[in-house]
Amino acid sequence: MSRLLILMLLLFGAAAPARADDISAAGRSVVRVVIIAFNEDGEVSDFGHGSGFAVAPNRVVTNAHVVEMAREGKQVAVGIVPSEGNQAYRARIVAVDPARDLALLELAEGSLSPITLYGGPLDDGAAVVALGYPGNVDLATARSARDYITPLPPTRSPGTFSNVRPINGITLLLHTAPIARGNSGGPLVDQCGRVLGVNTLITRTENGDSTFAFAVANRELTAFLQQARQPFRSVATECVSMTERLRQDADRTAAEERARQAALAADQGKARDLRERSQVAVEETRETRLAVAILLFALAMIAFGGGGIMLFKDRQKPAKILGGAGAALLLGAIIAFVSRPSLAAAEATDPAAGNSTTTAVAPDRFTGRNICHLVPERSRITVSPPDDVPFEWSTSGCVNQRTQYAQNGDVWTRVLVPESEQAVSVLQFWPGNGEYVVTRYLLDAQTMGRVRALRHDVGVKSCTPDTESRTVLANQLRDINEILPRQANERLVYSCSRQGAAPAPAR
Numbered sequence: 001m002s003r004l005l006i007l008m009l010l011l012f013g014a015a016a017p018a019r020a021d022d023i024s025a026a027g028r029s030v031v032r033v034v035i036i037a038f039n040e041d042g043e044v045s046d047f048g049h050g051s052g053f054a055v056a057p058n059r060v061v062t063n064a065h066v067v068e069m070a071r072e073g074k075q076v077a078v079g080i081v082p083s084e085g086n087q088a089y090r091a092r093i094v095a096v097d098p099a100r101d102l103a104l105l106e107l108a109e110g111s112l113s114p115i116t117l118y119g120g121p122l123d124d125g126a127a128v129v130a131l132g133y134p135g136n137v138d139l140a141t142a143r144s145a146r147d148y149i150t151p152l153p154p155t156r157s158p159g160t161f162s163n164v165r166p167i168n169g170i171t172l173l174l175h176t177a178p179i180a181r182g183n184s185g186g187p188l189v190d191q192c193g194r195v196l197g198v199n200t201l202i203t204r205t206e207n208g209d210s211t212f213a214f215a216v217a218n219r220e221l222t223a224f225l226q227q228a229r230q231p232f233r234s235v236a237t238e239c240v241s242m243t244e245r246l247r248q249d250a251d252r253t254a255a256e257e258r259a260r261q262a263a264l265a266a267d268q269g270k271a272r273d274l275r276e277r278s279q280v281a282v283e284e285t286r287e288t289r290l291a292v293a294i295l296l297f298a299l300a301m302i303a304f305g306g307g308g309i310m311l312f313k314d315r316q317k318p319a320k321i322l323g324g325a326g327a328a329l330l331l332g333a334i335i336a337f338v339s340r341p342s343l344a345a346a347e348a349t350d351p352a353a354g355n356s357t358t359t360a361v362a363p364d365r366f367t368g369r370n371i372c373h374l375v376p377e378r379s380r381i382t383v384s385p386p387d388d389v390p391f392e393w394s395t396s397g398c399v400n401q402r403t404q405y406a407q408n409g410d411v412w413t414r415v416l417v418p419e420s421e422q423a424v425s426v427l428q429f430w431p432g433n434g435e436y437v438v439t440r441y442l443l444d445a446q447t448m449g450r451v452r453a454l455r456h457d458v459g460v461k462s463c464t465p466d467t468e469s470r471t472v473l474a475n476q477l478r479d480i481n482e483i484l485p486r487q488a489n490e491r492l493v494y495s496c497s498r499q500g501a502a503p504a505p506a507r
Contacts, residue, residue: 022382023129023156025442025489026193027083028422029054029115030154030186032133033062033105034079034088035069045075049148051132051186052080052105053195054112055225055232057420060091060105062185063200063216064098067105071096080107083153084445095228100170100216101200102224103185113422115187116383117218118194120236122161122173130157130177130199130213132186154186161196164217171217173197179213188215192239192382193489197221237381242487245380249493252378286340293337300329365431366393372436372494380491384440391436391496393429397470398463405429406474415477417455422448424484434497440490447483454480 030053037046050066060080070076070093081088087110095104131154138148159177166172175188179199187195197215225232240248303326310319372389379386390400397405397412405412410432416425426439443451460473 022191022193022489023131023189024153024444026115026187026189027131027154027156028444029113030083030131031060031112032081032148033060033066033185034081034149035067036077036079037069038075038077040075049133049135050182050184051154051199053187054114055230056114057111058107059094059230060107060112061198061221062103062105063198064096064101064103066185067093067096067103078105079149080105081149082112082151085151088149088151095224095230097224097227099168100220100224102198102216102221104225104228104230111420114233116194117222117232117234118190118196118236119218119222119234120238122196124161124163126161127191128159128161128175128177128196129189129191130159130179130183130186131155131189132179132183132199134180135182136180138182162212165214167214171220172200172214173217175213175215177213178211190239191241194235194239194382195221233383235381235383235385237376237386240380242380242489242491245491249378282341289336289340293333296329296333296336300326300333303329364395366434366496366498367395368392369499370434370496371499372496375493375495378493382490383442384490384492389436389494391429393431394463395431396463396465399429402462404460404463404470404473406470406477408474413477415480417451417480419452424448424451424480426481426484434495436494436496438490438492438494439488440492441484442489450483451480454483
C-alpha cells in the first residue's frame with residue numbers, strides 16, 4: 001500500500017454515536033494512536049497502534065513505547081484517530097519520558113475534547129474503567145486496514161483498583177480492568193470519567209495465573225505534563241453519582257421543609273397559647289369591670305334613694321349631696337360597663353408578628369454585582385473547576401450585561417451551546433434566594449449537531465427589555481431542553497451574595 005493511500009485513509013472514516021454518560025463522555029477524549037513506517041519506495045514496512053487521550057484540544061498523551069518506532073525511524077508517520085467524527089489527523093511527538101513511559105503528541109490540525117484528570121485520593125477497591133483500543137478486539141472485528149483508522153468509540157473494560165505499586169521508582173496503579181495490547185496509552189478512569197492513570201502493561205498469565213494491569217499514576221502524569229509545560233484540567237472532588245447527589249439534595253430539601261414546618265407549627269402553637277391567655281385575660285377584665293359597673297350602679301341607686309328620702313324630709317343639702325354622689329356613681333358604672341374590652345380584641349392579637357420563620361425577600365435584592373460561591377455538598381463536579389463565579393443581575397433577566405435569561409415562574413433560565421465544545425450548559429437563577437445552578441451535559445457529536453441547529457434559530461442573542469422577545473426565547477430554550485438527556489453529567493450549585501457582602505447561607 002502506498003504512502004498516499006495511507007494518508008487518504010487517515011483523512012476519511014465514519015464515526016459511531018457515543019452514549020451520553022460519564023464514561024462515554026470520557027471516551028470522546030480517547031483516541032487511537034497509529035504508527036506507520038515506510039520503506040524507501042514509500043510503501044508500508046511496519047504498522048503499530050495504541051491508545052491515547054486528549055489533555056488539550058491539540059495535545060494527546062500516550063505511552064512512550066507506543067511511539068517508540070516513530071522516535072527511532074525517519075520514515076514514520078504518526079496518526080491520531082478520534083473516537084467520533086469523520087476524519088483522522090497527523091501528529092508529531094513533542095515530549096517523551098521513557099522512564100515514566102509517557103509521551104505527548106501534537107495534532108497538525110483538528111480539535112479534540114480534553115479529558116479531566118482526578119487529583120484526589122483513591123480508595124482501595126474503587127471501581128475503575130479502562131478505555132482504549134485493544135488489539136485482540138481489532139483482530140476479531142477488523143476486516144481491512146481502513147478499520148484501524150476509522151473513528152470508533154473506545155472499548156470500555158470495568159474493574160477495581162487494588163493498590164499503588166512502585167516499579168523502578170515510578171508510581172503505578174494496580175487494577176483488575178482487563179486490557180490487552182493496544183490499550184497501552186489509554187486512560188484508566190473513575191466512575192465520573194476522570195483520568196486516574198495511563199494504562200501501560202499487564203502481568204503474564206503463565207500457568208493459568210490471573211491477569212492484572214498497571215497504569216502510570218496521575219502523580220507521574222501531572223509531573224510529566226508540568227515538565228512539558230502542558231496545561232491540563234484537574235479536579236479533586238469525590239465521585240458521586242448524579243442520582244445519589246439529587247437524592248441527597250432532595251433529602252436535604254425535605255429535611256429543611258420539615259424543619260420549617262416544625263418551626264411554623266411551634267410559632268402557631270405559641271400564637272394559639274398567647275391568644276388563649278389573652279382571651280382569658282380579656283374575659284376576666286370584662287367580668288371584673290361588669291362587677292364594678294353593677295356595684296357602682298347599685299350604690300348609685302342607693303344614693304339616689306337616700307337623696308329622695310332627704311328631699312322628702314325637706315333636707316335640701318343632704319339630698320343634693322346624695323343626688324350628686326348617685327350621679328357620679330352612675331357615671332362610673334356606665335364608664336366601667338362601656339370600657340369593657342371586647343372578645344374581638346383578643347382574636348385580633350397577632351403574637352407571631354415580627355417573629356415569623358419566613359422573611360419576605362425584595363425582588364431587587366441581588367440586582368447589581370454578585371459573587372457566587374460553589375456549594376460542594378450540593379454539587380456534582382466531574383470536569384469543572386470549583387471557582388467562584390461573578391454574576392451581575394438585572395431584574396429584566398440580563399446577566400453580566402450581555403446574556404438574556406428567560407423567566408419561567410420564580411426561576412430565570414438560559415441554555416449555552418458553544419461552538420467549540422461538546423457540552424451544553426443549562427443556567428438557572430432564583431432571584432428570591434440567590435441560588436445559581438449550572439447543569440452541564442457532555443454530548444456526542446450527533447446530539448450536539450441537533451442542539452446547535454436549534455440554537456441557531458434563537459433570535460435573542462443579547463439582553464433585551466422586550467417582554468415578547470423574552471417569551472419567544474423561553475419557548476425556544478424549552479425546545480432545546482427537550483432533546484437533552486434526562487440526566488446531566490454535572491450539577492454545580494452556587495450561593496450568590498452581593499459583591500463585598502458576606503456569602504448567603506446555602507439552602
